[in-house]
Amino acid sequence: TRLCMRNPCARLGASMTQNRTAAMKIVDLTHVMNVHTPGWVGYAGNKMYYAQNLQTVRIVAQRIDTALHVGTHFDGAMHATDNPKGDMAHLPLDYLCNRGVVVDISKHMHDWAVITPEIIESAGADIREGDILILHTGWHRHYEGQSQQDLVRYFCYHPGPSLATLDWMLKKKIKWWGMDTGSCDHAMNTSIRYMRPDIAEEFTKKHGKTPAEFFGTFEFKHKRSGRLVRENVFPFHTWAFQEGLLHAENIGGDIELVLNKRCLIGAFPWRYEGLESCPCRIVAFLDTDDTVEAMGDAAKAILQPR
Numbered sequence: 001t002r003l004c005m006r007n008p009c010a011r012l013g014a015s016m017t018q019n020r021t022a023a024m025k026i027v028d029l030t031h032v033m034n035v036h037t038p039g040w041v042g043y044a045g046n047k048m049y050y051a052q053n054l055q056t057v058r059i060v061a062q063r064i065d066t067a068l069h070v071g072t073h074f075d076g077a078m079h080a081t082d083n084p085k086g087d088m089a090h091l092p093l094d095y096l097c098n099r100g101v102v103v104d105i106s107k108h109m110h111d112w113a114v115i116t117p118e119i120i121e122s123a124g125a126d127i128r129e130g131d132i133l134i135l136h137t138g139w140h141r142h143y144e145g146q147s148q149q150d151l152v153r154y155f156c157y158h159p160g161p162s163l164a165t166l167d168w169m170l171k172k173k174i175k176w177w178g179m180d181t182g183s184c185d186h187a188m189n190t191s192i193r194y195m196r197p198d199i200a201e202e203f204t205k206k207h208g209k210t211p212a213e214f215f216g217t218f219e220f221k222h223k224r225s226g227r228l229v230r231e232n233v234f235p236f237h238t239w240a241f242q243e244g245l246l247h248a249e250n251i252g253g254d255i256e257l258v259l260n261k262r263c264l265i266g267a268f269p270w271r272y273e274g275l276e277s278c279p280c281r282i283v284a285f286l287d288t289d290d291t292v293e294a295m296g297d298a299a300k301a302i303l304q305p306r
Contacts, residue, residue, distance in 0.1 A: 025286040027263075029102075029134070031143055031252040033279065038144055041155050041192050043067045068277040074248045074269045075184075076177075078276035080237035083223075089273040090119040094294035097266030098175055100132030100283065101125050104259040109137045112188060112203060116232065117168035132265040133177040134167070140180035140252035148235035151167050154179055160186025163218055166240055168224040176267070178248035178282070179197040182254060185236045189215045193233070251282055258284045264292065 029035070039045045046066035054060050069075075074096075078085025103125040105115065115135065120127070127133065142154035143145055158181040169177065183190055188211040193200040204210045217232045219237045231238055236247065249269055264285035267279035294300050 019121065022287050024288045027257050027284040028253040029251050029255050029258075029282040029284055030072040030280075031140070031250055032145065033151045034145075037071045038151055038155070039067050039070045041067055042195055044164070046070050047160075055273070064231065066279070067160060068275065069249070072248065072250045072252065072282055073277055073278050074267045074282075075237070075241070075246055075277045077241045077244070077246060080234065080241045082148065083242075084280065086266065086276075088269045088275040088278050089271050089303060090301050091269070092294055093299040094292045095175060095301075096268065097264065098132055098292050099128075099130075099290035100134065100265040101127055101253060101262050102134040102136055102258045102260065102265075103127065104136045106136055106138035106280055109139070109159050111157040112186070113137075114186065115159055115161040115165055116166055120168075123260060126262055127172070130173050130177050133172075134251060134255070134256055135179045136147065136259055137180055138251075140255060143180075143250065143252055146252070146304070148222075151173060155182040156187050158182055158187045158194055159238065160189060162182070163235060166235055166245070168241075169245055170243055172243060176246045176248070178251045178267075180251045182250060184247040184249055185234050186215070189235065190233055190295075207230055210215070248280070248282055253282075258286065262290070264288055264290060270296075271301075273302055 032270060035046065035048055037045055046064055046069055047246050048062060048064050050060065051063045052061040056235070074088070076088055076091070077083045103120055103123045104117050105123055106116075108119050115137075120135065121268060132256050137159050139154060139158045142150045144151060146277050160181070160183065171196065178184065187198065188203050193203075193211040203214075207214055212232055217230055218239060219230050220242065221227070222229055223242050228237070236245075240247070265282070266285065267282045269280035272278065
């Protein structure tokens with residue numbers, strides 16, 4: 001041992017071991033996908049099958065037939081606007097992966113709860129301008145394969161944000177955001193109110209107003225034509241997407257390990273031109289610098305004209 005420590009390389013190695021920083025921790029916020037993974041209400045689930053097998057052609061090949069809004073996924077602007085550059089290939093890597101925070105608002109949540117800016121801020125998380133924002137409602141527990149699985153409750157009774165929250169996010173310059181629910185709009189502020197009139201009637205009896213009366217209408221100007229748009233469903237898709245405020249849905253995995261923690265958050269959809277949305281892996285990186293720099297044209301999503 002004495003001979004080894006006389007060696008300067010050995011001393012350097014020992015010093016590096018003593019001063020080594022803590023390892024970066026990675027937490028997966030993604031639900032596992034399989035043939036049981038549910039599609040959004042009205043959407044088909046996915047189908048996986050064998051196109052080739054080992055015993056006949058010596059190699060296995062599989063095919064998947066799926067909607068893009070199945071499992072943990074990222075919604076592009078093309079999903080709800082006519083922006084031709086709102087596809088997956090036009091999302092820069094340092095937009096998809098950057099600093100952010102997972103905010104725990106679960107104690108305020110119940111069937112059809114309305115999320116307000118006050119609820120988000122009362123969680124005490126360090127939310128900064130330009131962050132990626134993930135809201136933990138606790139609804140992921142009702143997802144397929146989870147401890148309290150109830151797919152009707154998951155998709156048709158989940159909480160969602162108010163119009164005031166949309167305005168708050170825009171003022172906060174939120175980069176993108178997500179929730180552990182089937183939609184980032186309130187369940188009864190989507191077309192579910194038409195697809196499940198029985199549940200809409202239940203909402204009406206509980207609140208004394210129909211979903212349309214409860215949530216009202218909203219207006220915004222079309223970015224390109226200036227047309228006045230008046231809508232009564234999906235404000236966090238139609239209006240927010242036009243303003244560049246995109247989101248991810250069906251977040252889950254080990255989200256409870258990062259509640260109210262600042263971290264790097266990354267969503268990794270396919271880099272596919274013309275794709276309006278995409279299933280993806282969403283990951284939180286802990287114990288790392290929050291500075292992100294995209295290097296190279298590919299990372300910056302610079303596409304060559306065709």
